[in-house]
Amino acid sequence: MTHDAPPLRRSLPRLLPDRFAAFGAVLIVLVVLAAVLAPWLAPYPLDEVRPLERLRPPSAEHWFGTDQVGRDVLTRILYGGRTSLFIAAAVLAVSALAGVTLGVVAGYAGGRLRDVIMRVTDVFLAFPALLLSLALAVVLQPGVNTVILAIAVTWWPWYTRLSASVAASIATRPYVDAARCLGVPAPLIILRHVLPNSLTPVLVQLSLDAGGVILTAAALSYLGLGAQEPTAEWGLMVQQGQTLFTTNWWVVAFPGLAILLTAFAFNVLGEGLRGALDPRRVR
Amino acid sequence: MLRHLARRLGQALLVVAGVVVLTFAVMRVVPGDPAVAFAGPKATPEQLAAARERFGLDDPLPAQLLAYVRDLVTGDWGISLRTRQPVRDDLALAFPASLELVGAALLLAIAVGIPLGVLAARYKTKFPDFGVRLGSMLAVSVPVFWLALALQTLFAGALGWFPVAGEYDARLDTTSPLTLWTNITAVDALITGNWPILTSTLHHLVLPALVVAAYPAGVIAQMTRAALIEEAGQDHARMGRALGFGETSVLTRFALRPALNPVLSLIALVFAYALVNGFLVEAVFNWPGLGRYAAESIRSLDTPAIAGVTLLVALVYVLVNLVVDLLQGLVDPRVRVR
Numbered sequence: 001m002t003h004d005a006p007p008l009r010r011s012l013p014r015l016l017p018d019r020f021a022a023f024g025a026v027l028i029v030l031v032v033l034a035a036v037l038a039p040w041l042a043p044y045p046l047d048e049v050r051p052l053e054r055l056r057p058p059s060a061e062h063w064f065g066t067d068q069v070g071r072d073v074l075t076r077i078l079y080g081g082r083t084s085l086f087i088a089a090a091v092l093a094v095s096a097l098a099g100v101t102l103g104v105v106a107g108y109a110g111g112r113l114r115d116v117i118m119r120v121t122d123v124f125l126a127f128p129a130l131l132l133s134l135a136l137a138v139v140l141q142p143g144v145n146t147v148i149l150a151i152a153v154t155w156w157p158w159y160t161r162l163s164a165s166v167a168a169s170i171a172t173r174p175y176v177d178a179a180r181c182l183g184v185p186a187p188l189i190i191l192r193h194v195l196p197n198s199l200t201p202v203l204v205q206l207s208l209d210a211g212g213v214i215l216t217a218a219a220l221s222y223l224g225l226g227a228q229e230p231t232a233e234w235g236l237m238v239q240q241g242q243t244l245f246t247t248n249w250w251v252v253a254f255p256g257l258a259i260l261l262t263a264f265a266f267n268v269l270g271e272g273l274r275g276a277l278d279p280r281r282v283r
Numbered sequence: 284m285l286r287h288l289a290r291r292l293g294q295a296l297l298v299v300a301g302v303v304v305l306t307f308a309v310m311r312v313v314p315g316d317p318a319v320a321f322a323g324p325k326a327t328p329e330q331l332a333a334a335r336e337r338f339g340l341d342d343p344l345p346a347q348l349l350a351y352v353r354d355l356v357t358g359d360w361g362i363s364l365r366t367r368q369p370v371r372d373d374l375a376l377a378f379p380a381s382l383e384l385v386g387a388a389l390l391l392a393i394a395v396g397i398p399l400g401v402l403a404a405r406y407k408t409k410f411p412d413f414g415v416r417l418g419s420m421l422a423v424s425v426p427v428f429w430l431a432l433a434l435q436t437l438f439a440g441a442l443g444w445f446p447v448a449g450e451y452d453a454r455l456d457t458t459s460p461l462t463l464w465t466n467i468t469a470v471d472a473l474i475t476g477n478w479p480i481l482t483s484t485l486h487h488l489v490l491p492a493l494v495v496a497a498y499p500a501g502v503i504a505q506m507t508r509a510a511l512i513e514e515a516g517q518d519h520a521r522m523g524r525a526l527g528f529g530e531t532s533v534l535t536r537f538a539l540r541p542a543l544n545p546v547l548s549l550i551a552l553v554f555a556y557a558l559v560n561g562f563l564v565e566a567v568f569n570w571p572g573l574g575r576y577a578a579e580s581i582r583s584l585d586t587p588a589i590a591g592v593t594l595l596v597a598l599v600y601v602l603v604n605l606v607v608d609l610l611q612g613l614v615d616p617r618v619r620v621r
Binding site for chain 2: 020119124127132211218225249256260271
């Protein structure tokens, strides 16, 4: 898949017949809209506490019920989407920027420099994302920014590995050779020729990874190392309600379903994109 | 093959060295003075100085790193600030429990994932394929801690089919005490013929293993499906068809074996992921493994213990990758050249 995938533009029409991917795309649009429009969609103000309406089951006034301090669960889930999507976007932006830069340089330069970069990458890859994030989240103050930093530190190597292999194959193309013969300096070749042609697989990976980042961030918050009260965050909501699952299921069930739905949407779209961009695709 | 082995070993050693340096670096930036943590808040300046001396905290950093590496190599992984036991002994008890959970989960995932992948490939674009794709997508997207809570509440709490938490019924320790060999309870119970503990352990394993298995089963099914569909278009599969074999036999007799190679390397990748995902599940089911140990160490800022867990998991990851790489070199000679 990493070699010679057709550009995204040409593949989009091929994506449409794949109902699976289309379904994922629709879901993502809905999730993003719900998060962006949260202040207008939410039936109640974000932090409105009604001590007399604690732990109400789902009803016409509170579709998803109320939590242990009397806050509307639906409202907090809508706002929680903002937190999750923000974390995912920030992590992916940081790790793709760092990872692709290193990867493209490694892939184009080859030789000793490539070896050094790839060995450093291997070291970071040896730590499962959640584990290194755990260690870092302990060191730093828990909070949304720490989650972003901790996950990004473990995520960039995947982009380095991916873009290095793509860039290495592009570096042998005639048009790159031509540019080199014309005396175009290496940084410019990388910027103008290697980078733009390496981006398609990275875009697919971004979509595939968004779900994983959202799950990892929720897990860190669930462990108490991520977002803190009063931030509305799905993992944190599950943690705070976990002892209530038997008696007041809605407090835990809906935030978990929100994580599941969002991760699912990104995974489906990513898989669909990967399929549509795969030149060897078997129909 | 020997050259391939040597090169891979060299690479793995380099990665291990990097892992040690990185772990050391993370440990050094942990806030709080390890000497204070060890000696306690009421320690006299002399006791503090003694603790600093003992841990070599006054030496320059490179010297500390060297001492750290020397200790690791000689098997001294430090003393846990919380349990006051050598970290290595703590890990020797906690790791087998995690291994038991992840091992059971991976066996389950392989047993479910590969047949489902074959089923999906056989009925590509038909209903079974759709079902498997949807199911595997859901399995990789579900937050494990939430799934663990949900299954625990439903099957252990409300229905009472399975125990809520723990590794086995602790009362059995008095009626049929377990002799430890490998520290993996289920294995020890099996080889010593301790049936009460074995059945109790398996009963306790079902729910957490199911939760840990969800992600690996999903990716294994997806990968098997994709690899099979690709192999089914290759010449050897077409030959099978030309010889008059039915589509199911073509898939299982000709296409499945070469398709399993990418699945094998995937299992290695998934192993480390499942181990760490297991941490969250252990927290929910109170499983006495690495995850619970890590969680308790983190709560008490027990740096040697945290470093020990981090290092151990990274080492396991490197080792598993190395083994799978070499296995693939044996199975598929083309890998050696790469």
